[in-house]
Amino acid sequence: MSKHENERKRTFLLITIPILALFICFNTIPLIRGALYSFTNYRGFGSHDWVGLRNYIDLFSDARVGKSYLFTIKLALVTTIVVNVLSLIMALLLNSKIRAKGFFRGAYFLPNILGSLVVGYIFNYFFTYIVPALADMTGVTSLSSSILSSPSKAWIGVMIVCAWQAIAMNTIIYISGLQTVPEDVYEAGGLDGATGWKQFKHLTFPLIIPFFSINMVLCVKNFLMVFDQIIALTKGGPAQSTESISYLIYNNGMSGGQFGFQSANAVVFFIVIVVISVAQMKFSSSKEEQL
């Protein structure tokens, strides 16, 4: 028996070591290297010196970095709200007694499987040519020029494209949540006069809070890391009004000679993501306990 125990232990160790080594090589080591570069003035080539906390101090006084954080957080917050409200409505509709349920669910999930870069290019054309042409036809002058070329409105375009794809995902998660609500809950609620909005607020929603949490975490994390949509729609413009954090790090870090500085930006971004994710999980698990 103990011979077998040894064999088992050895096998587990032989599985773990190479896989863990691979993970450390391509996740932990680059993470540490990134953190180390953040204390240098490295430009991506040539020699470099240690500069201590210089990059971090500069980071907090850099207007462009500050602007990208404001844009990214605004985008993430607004898109998360829009996506979750619309997804919940979609899920309720798709979960009601309708015909061709399978077809509708399949069709509404479609946007999510398409690559976000190409979706971005398609919507880029839509915002640049179709919307202004429609506006001219109907006389809505405020939309007669592309929203993507307006520094104050371009983020709305990015928001719409992010939402178009994310709603598909969040809807099917809400549907699977709604399916966990037993039919007799509604029947019992119906006897107490809980119908419509009341039924949703007091019966349905509390029961699907775990799914709501999943969607919130998914949304916030994905939208904070937004990249493909930016590259396809605005390339950060106009006037750097839609530069997401990932896009700024990519653009200035990879080819803009700010390897060290953007590494510091990436470290701060990493900390922000961890703090937000942990806070969300703490918050949602405490909510679930209350119920």
Place this chain on the structure above:
Amino acid sequence: MKKTSTVGKSNRTAMVLLILGLSTIIFPLYMTVVIAFKQPSEMTNSISGILSLPKVWSLDNFREAMRVTDFWNSLKNSLLISVLTVGLSILIHSLMGYTLGRNKKSKFYNFVYLFIVSGMFVPFAILMMPLAKQTAEMGLANWFGVILLYVVFYMPMNVMLYSGYLTNIPLALEEAARVDGASTWRTYWAIIFPIMKPMHATVAVITALAVWNDVMTPLIIMAGSSENTLPLAQLNFQSQFGTNYNLAFASYLLSLIPILVFYVICQKQILNGVVNGAVK
């Protein structure tokens, strides 16, 4: 009687809303198809000019787009990377998930589990600059390096899924095999690996979708290799399309077709996989 009539009514409202809502999905796709088939001369600045059906359904744009973007080569790279990543993920992540799931009482393995799973919080933004350097130094600035990176990036999620699934598989199954003298390694491949089939499907779907559509990793790692994946080709050849939107849209449509076909064939598995991956 009254009850059935209200149910019937709400059905109809839901139906109408759903059909109307469908236009938000059909319209962009319709626009893509129509523009992809037209000639630049058919495109006027008015809505009807852009959205009317093409006069001739010609495949010329697609032929030209295939030539400009080196379509078949990009498709081959995308397929190669996706298939190998999915295969390796199923093999490697299930093994790791099994090992960690079966050693929940060990401090060491619990630490390894947390260590790997916390990799989920690491944004690609912090890894990309060091990884671009590192893969170049290691001679991995190519499709093979991209695959290795994907196996690492999706490890946290997939290991969590596998080790979670394992709690439903009784240890007794393995112990029976042990009595027959089979080693842990053999028992795994003969008994546990086949039992985890539903989880393999989930992992395959979420990994495949993520890899197939990813732009950032190949953009950063394969930049110098003059090879493209399908999405990367759209980005790299954007300037060559110029203002010939018909050519550009033909290329977009071509790049969407493989995943659309896959979705039509495996819709059920994809929906199940995506839900399982998110909810578990």
